[in-house]
Amino acid sequence: MGADLEKGITRVGTGQDGKSWNILGQVYFPKAVCDSTFAFETNSEPGQFVPVHVHPTQDEFILVQDGVLDLKLDGEWVQAKAGDLVRMPRGIPHGYFNKSDKPARALFWVSPVRKLEQLFERLHNLQDPEEVVKISAEHEVDFLPPEANE
16 A cells, blocks of 8 residues: 555456455455545445444445445444445444345445555455454454344
8 A cells, every 4th residue: 555545547346456355255346545545345245244343543435336235323224225425434333234135336435544454454365253353453443242233
């Protein structure tokens, strides 16, 4: 990652510099990375989700591109469809869930990047959810207890 944003285009279905991550079965593509911001695409099959968690040091956004995401946002269930933008200020608990019968694709971005790109590098191809939670906590992403997802 460079300190400054590089100009250019990250093509559909690819990550910057050809990079992608498999995080507990979901495919993530980094789209743009620099100190001030980090944009990445997520691809969620039906039934896939990221449990409720908090970023204490980053604001986060989701632009849903295809499909529907159900979100637990600050304790409330909401739904975002293609074209909708979700705003998640730092410190607000949130998780996203593909409860539909179709894949969902979304562009996420956080500001500033802090340790999130390093986290995705560490989580790539890890299979143990408990290890994912532990490593995430070391990278400023704090998962809430499982009941937060109900």
